[in-house]
Amino acid sequence: MRPAALALLLGATLASAACAAVTVKDDLGNEVTLAQPARRIISLAPHVTELLYAAGAGDKLVGASNFSDFPAAATRLPSVGSFATLDLERVLNLKPDLIVAWHSGNKPSQLARLRGFGIPIYESQPADFGTIADSLEKLARLAGSESVGTTAAQDFRARWQALQTRYGNRPEVSVFYQIWSQPLMTLNGRHMVSSVLKLCGGRNIFADLPQLAPTVTMEAVLTADPQVILAPGDATDQPLERWRQFGRLQAVRKNHLYQVNADWLNRAGPRILEAASEVCERLDAARVPHQQR
Numbered sequence: 001m002r003p004a005a006l007a008l009l010l011g012a013t014l015a016s017a018a019c020a021a022v023t024v025k026d027d028l029g030n031e032v033t034l035a036q037p038a039r040r041i042i043s044l045a046p047h048v049t050e051l052l053y054a055a056g057a058g059d060k061l062v063g064a065s066n067f068s069d070f071p072a073a074a075t076r077l078p079s080v081g082s083f084a085t086l087d088l089e090r091v092l093n094l095k096p097d098l099i100v101a102w103h104s105g106n107k108p109s110q111l112a113r114l115r116g117f118g119i120p121i122y123e124s125q126p127a128d129f130g131t132i133a134d135s136l137e138k139l140a141r142l143a144g145s146e147s148v149g150t151t152a153a154q155d156f157r158a159r160w161q162a163l164q165t166r167y168g169n170r171p172e173v174s175v176f177y178q179i180w181s182q183p184l185m186t187l188n189g190r191h192m193v194s195s196v197l198k199l200c201g202g203r204n205i206f207a208d209l210p211q212l213a214p215t216v217t218m219e220a221v222l223t224a225d226p227q228v229i230l231a232p233g234d235a236t237d238q239p240l241e242r243w244r245q246f247g248r249l250q251a252v253r254k255n256h257l258y259q260v261n262a263d264w265l266n267r268a269g270p271r272i273l274e275a276a277s278e279v280c281e282r283l284d285a286a287r288v289p290h291q292q293r
Contacts, residue, residue: 020036021033021034021035021036022034022036022037022141022142022144024122024138024141024142025138026122026123026124026138027103027123027124027125027126027131027135028103028123028125030123032098032120032121032122032142033120034097034098034120034142036144037141037142037143037144038057038060038096038097038098038142038143038144039060039097040060040062040094040095040096040097040098041057041060041061041062041096041097041098041099041100041142041143042061042062042063042064042080042091042094042096042098042099042100043061043063043064043065043068043100044064044065044080044083044086044099044100044101044102044105044106045065045068045083045101045102045105045106045124046064046065046067046068046069046070046083046263046267046269047102047124047126047267047268047269048100048101048102048124048269049061049064049065049068049070049074049077050068050070050071050074050267050269050270050271051100051124051132051135051136051139051269051270052100052139052143053071053073053074054136054149054152054269054270055135055136055137055139055140055143055145055148055149055152056140056143056145056147056148056149056152057139057140057142057143057145058071058073058074060143061074061077062077062078062094062095062096063077063078063079063080063090063091063094063096064077064078064079064080065079065080065081065082065083065086066079066081066082066083067082070263070269070271078090078094080094083102083105083106084105084106084107085107086106086107086110088110088113088114091114092117096119097119097120098119098120098121098122098142098143099114099119099120099121099122100121100122100124100139101121101122101123101124102123102124102125103123103124103125104125104212111123122138122139122142124268126192126268127190127191127192127195127268128192128195129156129157129160129195129199129272131268132156132192132268132269132270132272133153133156133157133160134153136149136152136153136156136270137149137150137153140152152270156270156273159273160199160273160276163199163200163273163276163277163280164199166280167199167200167201167280167284168199168201169201170200170201170283170284170287171201171287172201172202172203173200173201173202173203173227173228173283173286173287174202174203174205174224174225174226174227174228175197175202175203175204175205175226175227175228175229175230175283176205176206176221176224176226176228176229176230176251177193177197177204177229177230177231178229178230178231178239178240179213179231179232179262179266181239181242183215184215184216184217184218184221185213185214185215185216186204186206186209186213186214186216187204187206187212187213187214188204188206188207188208188209188210188211188212188213188214189204189206189207189208189209190212191212191213192268192272193265193266194207196265196272196275196276196279197279197283199276199280200276200279200280200283200284201280201283202228202279202283205221205224205226206220206224221249222246222248222249225248225249225250226249226250226251227250227251227254227256227286228251228256228257228258228282228283228286229243229249229251229252229256229257229258230258230259230260230279230282231257231258231259231260232259232260232261232262232265232266233259233260233261233262240257240258240259243257244257254286256282256285256286258282258285260275260278260279260282261274261275261278264278265278265279
């Protein structure tokens, strides 16, 4: 075969590969198929936005939900409303060929309407570290940025393993994580936060509640008597101060009341490992002097 003909054939093969259909399973196990890698992606949650950028798909994003503020480039994306109340007209006007949604955050009725327009939707619901790593790879496949996503996933898994090695055998510490004061709210065992606590040797005292973000009573917290109480560090109402009146609580008696970075901890994106490092250090402080470090 002549060189010119070979070059044409090779070019056609590469073009065909670039446009080949791609199929992945989302976090619910549903297949998402695109005729070719996505060129126009909309994110419907802040943690999704972070995952997409980390997976190398940032240049394909054409819109994102409110509070998508990391990385800095995300703040310049057109807003499509809050994750709870989307501007469907704005979404459609942005002509996405892929939407990445938040299963437990976005309204099913709105996602159903978007599916009715034939837009493929990948539903994200990471509940553990492995799912986050897998998401980096799968979202990269959908966006045609596999090399970036693979590297990001490998780095994530290595850092996760390092934390497991360091903290995996520490004595258990009971923890109450307060996400809201009025009403008093927490997160259950199916939320990513519980995976962080477990990694650090912590036990979520409300892990067994059925709701993902349940409302609890002060009496229930007092009865459980956690060794540590954590609360978001960006709260404006001093959420930990109200507990100081209960001197019989272990967490109060030993001054194990800690604020943590809520953006890192509450968003199931790559920065969850920064949250894990912070939480592990807090729980380790609560173990002293019962162990030598």
